[in-house]
Every structure is written in C-alpha cells, then in structure tokens.
Amino acid sequence: MTLHDADLDVYLHDSDRIAALRADARAGLTSTPKWLPPKYFYDARGSALFEQITRLPEYYPTRAERSILDTRAASIATITGAKTLVELGSGSSEKTRLLLDALREHGTLGAFIPLDVSAAALREAVVALRTDYPDLHVRGVVADFVEHLDLLPHAGGRLVAFLGGTIGNFTPEERTPFLSTLRAQLETGEWFLLGADLVKDPAILVPAYDDAQGVTAEFNRNVLHVLNDALAADFDPSTFTHVALWDPAAEWIEMRLRSTRDQSVHLPALDLTVHFSAGEEMRTEVSAKFRPAGLREELSEAGFSLRHWWTDEQSRFGVALATAS
Known part of the structure; x- marks a missing residue:
C-alpha cells in the first residue's frame, strides 16, 4: 500500500x-x-x-508504561467505550496498538487519528496500521500538538492519548496552557489518557x-x-x-x-x-517528574477530573485516565 x-x-x-x-x-x-x-x-x-x-x-519509562497498558488496556476500553482514539505525538504508535486491540475487542472503536510533526514517520505508521487494521478508519494528522490542538478532528466519543511521559518536556508554565487548551477542544465526558514519569530516587x-x-x-x-x-x-x-x-x-x-x-x-x-x-x-x-497529588491538581485546574490512576509494579511510572468535566 x-x-x-x-x-x-x-x-x-x-x-x-x-x-x-x-x-x-x-x-x-x-x-x-x-x-x-x-x-x-x-x-x-x-x-x-x-x-x-x-x-x-x-531506560525504564518505556517498559514501565507498556506494562501498565498491557495490564489496563482492556479496562480502559471498557471504561471509556471510545469510538475515536486520538494520539498526540504518535511516532510509530507501537504502544498504542495495545489500546487499539482492546478497543476493537470491546467493539466500540471506529477510527484512529495519530498526530505527529513528521509527515514521513506518520506516513509509514499509517500504512502499517491500515494494513494491520483494515476495518479501522486511520487518518494521520501532520501537526504540532502545542500549536494545532484546535485542529483535532471533532469526532464523537474521543479518547485522547498523550503517552511516553512527553508531558514532562513542558515546564509548569507551559503545561498549564497546554492542558487548558486540550480541555477546551473536548466535549464534556470525553477522555484523556496521560502517561507521566514519577519522582523517584x-x-x-x-x-x-x-x-x-x-x-x-x-x-x-x-x-x-x-x-x-x-x-x-x-x-x-x-x-x-x-x-x-x-x-x-x-x-x-x-x-x-x-x-x-x-x-x-x-x-x-x-x-x-x-x-x-x-x-x-x-x-x-x-x-519533569510528577507526584500523583500534583498531577491530579494540574488536571483539575485545567478542567479534567481524574477517574483512574495506575502505576507499574515498582511505582516508577503512572498512567492517568481523566474526563473532560
């Protein structure tokens, strides 16, 4: 293809x-x-x-986050019932396949929208995804997730995933407008899945x-x-x-x-x-590395309600599932 x-x-x-x-x-x-x-x-x-x-x-973050998704993807699919999965900074979308598989198994997912700054990387990822998920509508978006959040497709029942601990590359002064702008693009009740590395030794x-x-x-x-x-x-x-x-x-x-x-x-x-x-x-x-209470507060201030919080067995990495409230 x-x-x-x-x-x-x-x-x-x-x-x-x-x-x-x-x-x-x-x-x-x-x-x-x-x-x-x-x-x-x-x-x-x-x-x-x-x-x-x-x-x-x-480098533990990738393995730790994947272990959480391995364990919790089915629960995420059941809880959200997402019809459209949007991934910010998707890259190869490798870990996201755990979510795609769980949501397809749950029977609700109809579309996947990966967003990335690299057209070449996104083109390659979309080809692979369309081959492996022929019944899924896959549409890549070449954009900067800081500058172009207002261009997210307005599909119903969205789950927006922002994984890999990339949220840590923002300073607190940058995180606040990012999270608030993302919340403004979502309908009340739509979902946000966030991967965050935790404070540790x-x-x-x-x-x-x-x-x-x-x-x-x-x-x-x-x-x-x-x-x-x-x-x-x-x-x-x-x-x-x-x-x-x-x-x-x-x-x-x-x-x-x-x-x-x-x-x-x-x-x-x-x-x-x-x-x-x-x-x-x-x-x-x-x-940046996070503490659960601080992350909950930042999400709340941006207009999200934290519904579920999961960590790996060693509490090195966290995955937050929140709703636009």
Missing part, C-alpha cells in the same frame, strides 16, 4: 518547521543561559537513536538519561547535527559533552551540552555568531 499527502491532513509543512527552528535557535542561542527545545532532537537519526534508548537497561532517574553505552549522549548532541544541516551552522559536536542532572527543587531532569573549550559557532542562515566559553552549558531538555 502507498500513501500520499492527500491521505494525510497536513497542517505543518517543511517551511513551517524551518521557520520555527530559525526562531527558536535565535532565541535560545542568544539567551543567558543558552537553551534549545528538545523537539529538535528528532530528525531521522535522532528518532532512531531514541528508539535505541528505549531498549537500554537504564535520582540513582534510578539520572542513569536513564546518562546510559553507560553513551547512546543518550549521542542523542543529545544530535540537536547540533540538526542545526548544522538545517541552518548551515558549523557546530563541532565532538567539542560538547553530555550532561544529565537532577534538579531537586524543580523535580526534573535537565539535559545539557557542555562546551569543552572556548569556541565560536557560525550560523549563516541566521547571520549569527555565537560564542561558547570553556565549560559553558546549554540546556537542551527538561524532563
């Missing part, structure tokens, strides 16, 4: 992504301290590296973002390759070391890149030269 852009709803084009990257790179690289958004890790190489990360022994947390094989370090440096390719920059990734640390006050992991020497980086596409001092660090990601 082949799939063309006519078979996708495309709200985010390559020109939009480049414009956003240019704006974010200029803002982040001229700030003190410097920063870059984590969404730019994920070109084809970065996505492949992240898939490697999910299989590393130190830093001895478990930090290695998940700083593995012994160095895959996460290479993933972190990949953002520099993205800037080189997209903005004609001349970053030398080998001159930046990977840093992962736990911030106990903010209760998040920070990933940073530390310059190993004084250097200047040129970005001709932005007509910009940026200086890094030896030892200077640039933040590339935050990954």
Whole structure:
C-alpha cells in the first residue's frame, strides 16, 4: 500500500518547521543561559537513536508504561467505550496498538487519528496500521500538538492519548496552557489518557538519561547535527559533552551540552555568531517528574477530573485516565 499527502491532513509543512527552528535557535542561542527545545532532537537519526534508548537497561519509562497498558488496556476500553482514539505525538504508535486491540475487542472503536510533526514517520505508521487494521478508519494528522490542538478532528466519543511521559518536556508554565487548551477542544465526558514519569530516587532517574553505552549522549548532541544541516551552522559536536542532572527543587531532569573549550559557532542562515566559553552549558531538555497529588491538581485546574490512576509494579511510572468535566 502507498500513501500520499492527500491521505494525510497536513497542517505543518517543511517551511513551517524551518521557520520555527530559525526562531527558536535565535532565541535560545542568544539567551543567558543558552537553551534549545528538545523537539529538535528528532530528525531521522535522532528518532532512531531514541528508539535505541528505549531498549537500554537504564531506560525504564518505556517498559514501565507498556506494562501498565498491557495490564489496563482492556479496562480502559471498557471504561471509556471510545469510538475515536486520538494520539498526540504518535511516532510509530507501537504502544498504542495495545489500546487499539482492546478497543476493537470491546467493539466500540471506529477510527484512529495519530498526530505527529513528521509527515514521513506518520506516513509509514499509517500504512502499517491500515494494513494491520483494515476495518479501522486511520487518518494521520501532520501537526504540532502545542500549536494545532484546535485542529483535532471533532469526532464523537474521543479518547485522547498523550503517552511516553512527553508531558514532562513542558515546564509548569507551559503545561498549564497546554492542558487548558486540550480541555477546551473536548466535549464534556470525553477522555484523556496521560502517561507521566514519577519522582523517584535520582540513582534510578539520572542513569536513564546518562546510559553507560553513551547512546543518550549521542542523542543529545544530535540537536547540533540538526542545526548544522538545517541552518548551515558549523557546530563541532565532538567539542560538547553530555550532561544529565537532577534538579531537586524543580523535580526534573535537565539535559545539557557542555562546551569543552572556548569556541565560536557560525550560523549563516541566521547571520549569527555565537560564542561558547570553556565549560559553558546549554540546556537542551527538561524532563519533569510528577507526584500523583500534583498531577491530579494540574488536571483539575485545567478542567479534567481524574477517574483512574495506575502505576507499574515498582511505582516508577503512572498512567492517568481523566474526563473532560
């Protein structure tokens, strides 16, 4: 089966992504301290590296969340009776197949709407899903789930899934409008399924973002390759070391890149030269960890009612099922 852009709803084009990257790179690289958004890790190489990360022994979130879905998917299908499943940041939709199978078995599901920023990844996923679920209406949406929530298809009986702990990449100031905007797009009684990593011993947390094989370090440096390719920059990734640390006050992991020497980086596409001092660090990601009471409060303030809360056997990861109230 082949799939063309006519078979996708495309709200985010390559020109939009480049414009956003240019704006974010200029803002982040001229700030003190410097920063870059984590969404730019994920070109084809970065996505492949992240898939490697999910299989590393130190990286528990993917396995923990999958164990919850393995155990609870049938209950989620029974409780929600969802007719349409919408997934934000779907990627390959691998874990979501547990929900698809359970909802089909329950007999209510008619449509699956995966949303992702990458048209290529989404096209590939939709081809596979249509092959494996020929009786299911599958329609991919190429969009940014921060910018385009108002474009979610208005199908009845929706369950919106936001998995993988991606909610942790938002700061509290970013989470509040995101959750409130999502709530505004849902009808009262529609459902929201949220995967969130939990606060735990830093001895478990930090290695998940700083593995012994160095895959996460290479993933972190990949953002520099993205800037080189997209903005004609001349970053030398080998001159930046990977840093992962736990911030106990903010209760998040920070990933940073530390310059190993004084250097200047040129970005001709932005007509910009940026200086890094030896030892200077640039933040590339935050990954917030949650406490159940705090997550319940954030959902409530956005207009959701938490109905069910599940964790894996070791209470490392949580999955919340909430309704738009």
